Amino acid sequence: MLKKLVALAAFTTFTTGPAMADTLDDVVDRGTLRCGVVLDFPPIGYRDANNEPAGFDVEYCNDLAAALEVEAEILPLTWAERLPVIVTGRADVVFGATSDSLERARTVGFSIPYAIYYAQGVVNADSGIETFEDIRGKRVAAAIGTVPEQEWLKIAAEWGEEGNYQGYQSENEVFLAVAQGKADIGITTNTAVLPITQQYETVLAGPRMPWTTDYTSVVGKRQDVTWLNFLNLFVTHQARSGRYQELWGKYVGGETPELRIPGVMY
Numbered sequence: 001m002l003k004k005l006v007a008l009a010a011f012t013t014f015t016t017g018p019a020m021a022d023t024l025d026d027v028v029d030r031g032t033l034r035c036g037v038v039l040d041f042p043p044i045g046y047r048d049a050n051n052e053p054a055g056f057d058v059e060y061c062n063d064l065a066a067a068l069e070v071e072a073e074i075l076p077l078t079w080a081e082r083l084p085v086i087v088t089g090r091a092d093v094v095f096g097a098t099s100d101s102l103e104r105a106r107t108v109g110f111s112i113p114y115a116i117y118y119a120q121g122v123v124n125a126d127s128g129i130e131t132f133e134d135i136r137g138k139r140v141a142a143a144i145g146t147v148p149e150q151e152w153l154k155i156a157a158e159w160g161e162e163g164n165y166q167g168y169q170s171e172n173e174v175f176l177a178v179a180q181g182k183a184d185i186g187i188t189t190n191t192a193v194l195p196i197t198q199q200y201e202t203v204l205a206g207p208r209m210p211w212t213t214d215y216t217s218v219v220g221k222r223q224d225v226t227w228l229n230f231l232n233l234f235v236t237h238q239a240r241s242g243r244y245q246e247l248w249g250k251y252v253g254g255e256t257p258e259l260r261i262p263g264v265m266y
Contacts (some may be wrong), residue, residue, distance in 0.1 A: 035061035121206030
């Protein structure tokens, strides 16, 4: 009899416990996918001539919504907002060139990588910067809360040049500071260099930064394993169908980066 009571209590506890988060069901039931994108990161995320969201990440939002048979609601974000909107529940997912660091994974969940970048500078035409070593003594700018900022501050500390650093809320502000000569170099990703140098006559392509390749992932709630599994499958299908390659060619051009790390199976 005692065993029956214990079993019944355990069953009752299991069936009446708190419901786990299930973003997948929530999105389908709601009929909309709230998708966060950084829109000052051309050609990955930007506003077109009609002020409408556009770019590689926006297309991925629309593709994910289509796969779920719901409408996409694009939420414009700053770099610093990418994680908080997931933690607070304002967004269901973020496509925002977010590096999958172990530190960040303590706060949010990550899919397998969906895009790969490396860091590169854009320089003022009068800065005299051609190589990485030329940056010593120069005014350096980056967007707050980004990997380029975090990695550059480590180097600045080694060089004793923290005072030469300028942090901005958006990459557009970084590029404008470089164009106007307020900063000598702005650190961004390789995908942003061509459109920015075409936009500003006073801005040139600068040197590549020495830190490692930046693997970026789709961001979702850390606790929602079902949703993260779905996002993993979505990323896989984008590559398997050729859609990833198509969109990379459309917005970035050149060779499509390999999403797999040799020796690691995704």
